[in-house]
Amino acid sequence: MSEARRKAAPSRARRKKHWALRVLGWLLALFFLGVIGAAATFFIGYQTTDIPDPNKQFQMNTTTVYYSDNKTVLGSFYDQNRQSVPLSQIPKTVQDAVIAAEDRTFWTNPGVSPSGMARAAFNIARGKQLQGGSTITQQYVKIMYLTQERTFSRKFSELFIATKLSRQTDKKEILEGYLNTIYFGEGAYGISAAGDAYFSEPNPQKLGPERAAFLATVLNNPSWFDPDKPAAQQRILERYRYVLDGMRLGGTITQAQYDKMSKQVPTLDKKEKSPRFKGTKGYLLAMAKEELDSLGYTPEEISGGGLRVVTTFDIGKQNEAVRAGVNELPEKRKDLHVGLASVRPGTGELVAMYGGPDFLKSELNWARLRARPGSSFKPFAVAAALKDGRSLYDTFQGDSPIEVQGKELNNEFDNDYGEVDLMKATKLSINTAFYDLVDKQMEDGPNKLVDAAEAAGIPKTTALENDRNNPSTVLGPNAYASPIDMANAYATFAAGGMYTPVHTIKSVKSPGNAKNFKQEDKYKPERKFDKVIADQVNLALKGVTEDGGSGERAQKLDREVAGKTGTAGGVAVEHRAANAKCDGCKDGDDTLTSWWTGYTPQLSTSVLYRAGKTGEGDLDPFSDDKAFFGGNWPLKTWLAYMEPALGSSEEVKFDEPDPDALNSPTPTYTPPPTTETPTNTPTSPPPSTPNSPPPSSPPSTPNSPPPSTPNDPKPSKPTKPTRPPITFPTGPNDPPGGEEGGAEDPGDGSNQ
Structure with missing residues (x-):
């Protein structure tokens, strides 16, 4: 190898190393510029954001529900039960329970959660709604100063106001405001109303650690942790234990108390539901409320967000039903x-x-x-067969x-x-x-039947x-x-x-049209x-x-x-x-x-x-x-x-x-060899003319009981129908009662 070539090799290696360093340098520069830009953005946002006056709409804003004509009122969801109490009258066990549930670093954090902010940014990048991770201060800001809307701009306003409020306001004042305004479900805003709604006890000093932990459990998401829903029982217990564990770690309760309290949630003593749910309308309102929840409306918006909700229920048809x-x-x-x-x-x-x-x-x-x-x-078998x-x-x-x-x-x-x-x-x-x-006759018939049923709309x-x-x-x-x-x-x-x-x-119309909905958007x-x-x-x-x-x-x-x-x-x-x-x-x-x-x-x-x-x-x-x-x-x-x-x-x-x-008949059934004469005559094939109507079955068959009419005299009770004793397992979606005992062949009446 010549001397020139020996010198050229290390030169190429140095060039590669040089370019690698330059790329790394650019990346570091971009990173620091991003950090500086983010800090500058936050500083500017912080400086230009003022703490607004408390949200006046929070005081009272009834959600009204209408029949499909958008004129006749079906009912309302406003049931805002609130009675403020000073922090000095709220026991430390109650305060600690809420802090253990919602924000365990409340006394030391700057009013915002860095991990929650990172999660929010991640959700934004994925195109999802902002959710979760809010500190007590942020939640309080959202209630008292902002709307419930989950948007990028609203989230950043919340962060700036929460940071400024945390620096300018005593933490005890923030906690007092929070405990008197947060929604606990059942129309209850604040700890006093919550104690009254779930335990018929409006005095927070008489709640005790178990009840305090339960109330701290449901406030996280009153719909998800609704004790009236059978499906929510296990998740309520798990969340309740999480709250108790936080109280144990914070020294509010002992290990022995935790062991005893965590076995089950305390017995509820709920007040009677609002009379606006009385009668048959209550079922309609309950369904509408549940669907609003599934559409992303928060319990606070549903209960007191001033929504105008138009349902699909036709008042004339509903009265006839x-x-x-x-x-x-x-x-x-x-x-x-x-x-x-x-x-x-x-x-x-x-x-x-x-x-x-x-x-x-x-x-x-x-x-x-x-x-x-x-x-x-x-009918789903008919559809599956035709398919x-x-x-x-x-x-x-x-x-x-x-x-x-x-x-x-x-x-x-x-x-x-x-x-x-x-x-x-x-x-x-x-x-x-x-x-x-x-x-x-059908290959994999039951499976095709289930496919057809689910396609039609069976859950x-x-x-x-x-x-x-x-x-x-x-x-x-x-x-x-x-x-x-x-x-x-x-x-x-x-x-x-x-x-x-x-x-x-x-449809749903919200104040200021901030969060409207039309059925054609989803259904x-x-x-x-x-x-x-x-x-x-x-x-x-x-x-x-x-x-x-x-x-x-x-x-x-x-x-x-x-x-x-x-x-x-x-x-x-x-x-x-x-x-x-x-x-x-x-x-x-x-x-x-x-x-x-x-x-x-x-x-x-x-x-x-x-x-x-x-x-x-x-x-x-x-x-x-x-x-x-x-x-x-x-x-x-x-x-x-x-x-x-x-x-x-x-x-x-x-x-x-x-x-x-309407194809010609296909011989899919071959009767087994028998010396007995069939009881019934097989049906005739369809007419050969394409435009002729298909044949109808004869009105009755020799073995079918005659159809009864509304004016028939009441006969003596006949013998029970014959049903084969076949037992099949039941599933978790079976009706209430628990002791199913097996669902036998539910053979329908030959003429019923």
Whole structure:
């Protein structure tokens, strides 16, 4: 190697090192410039920001809730209960509990939290709302001097004002102001009002460390830590223990006290709810309040933010829903519950709801509580089959029983129907045909059924997901849906396959238009099924209301109606002890739920009947039928609402299915060899002419009981229906009561 080349090599290495140092230098320079810029920005912002006058709007600002007409007042959320007390009358245990919960460095920090600021910056970078990490001083500033809006500019104003306030004001004064203005839920602002609301004790000196820790727990987020919500109990306990642990670390309580207090939260002694929630309106207001929370409105804004809230509830239809739910019931009514929900197809608007007679007497909303849908789940099987390439005229086993996964499953009353097509199976609600379709003929049928149900609008719950391989999923053995869920899911078919999330808030207008909301911003229609499929589902469910169908009473509406009945059988809570003693001899004897969900293109309404304090009682004693069928009282209640709700409005008919979609029958069922003559004659194939209407099933079959009419004399109580003793596990979304005992095959009535 030449001397020149030997000298060139180290020269290139020095150049690389030189450039690396230059890049590092530039990076360091940019970093320091950023630090200097941030410091300068903060200094300028600090110097130019003045502490404003206290927020006058905090004193009183009622949120008013309107019906959908934006004129008629439904109610209000203003319930501002506040009584200020000096810090000298607030015990140290109460002060320490709040500090342990919200800001453990309160006495030493500069009024802001560096970690909270970093988290806020991170959220800004991710395009999310600002949240969390605020010190007590920052929270106090937000309440007294600023709005609740979570924006970049408001957050920085909060930081500057909090820093300046912390430097210019005694910490004790800040803490006193905070303890007298912070929102604890239940309409309570300040520690005195909170003690009164949760423990009927307005004197903070009588609260004690356990109650103080509980109040410090809920103030963090009154909606999330609402003790009225069953789902919140565990998180309340965990947060309560966190607060107690902070009190222990701060020396407020001893380890022994912590060990004793942390076992459970203190017993509440809550005051009665405001009379503005009395009656049926309370259920509507509670739903609206919960939805406002889900839309990002804080408890403070909801309770006293001066919002103008317009709901989707139509006052005329709501009045009719209440009349139907109160009046159109059997004579025997003690512990009988009705849930009714009505949704406008294509919009997701919940226009009417009946959840119970009086919210103040019972907060259980029977229109929202999920229950076993029984045969009300079959329309989703029809949709899944059509999506899978099946036809309404494919044929299936109608005889009872049918064997699925080694189990014998039956029709109601063990009736036989021979070979039936899907139209007739839907019209007469023939269980074995749907078992044959979903569990034997369709590959991965139960899974496809669940997909179709969730696409239509049935919530994705643990109970439903766990039943993706259940041989009885098509008959809804577990608590899958509420009347609200079912009305909106059927509305998807009414809207030609377009799903819109069900909701109760139409619009929100805030003071100064700082935080307005319109339903079209969030609740948008989305195609879930091809219109060709939806039209065929509508055709099949229209057949249910024809002569001989399980929902033939719906003809009284004198409009085109589609719908489906449903009953779910099991062991009622009052019979479970006896059933355990006799080793399951009562399995399937009782009717636990009874449904009718029917719809026109304009309105989809679901009615559910349940019995017993927890909704797990036997419905059969309330009816003179063989069982409490959905085609009887649920449909009567539905009619009592739908007739006046639709009133004189123009009749809108369903679109006829595309003739090309109504395929010729495919022989999917081969009857087993037998010497017995089939009880029923198979249905005829569809007409060969494309434009001819599809065939309807005969009005009745030899083994089907004659349809009853409202004027029929009351017969003696017939024998209970035959239901197979199959037990399936229940899930966490099952209705209240706790002791489920298994949901047997809820075989629907062959003609119900």
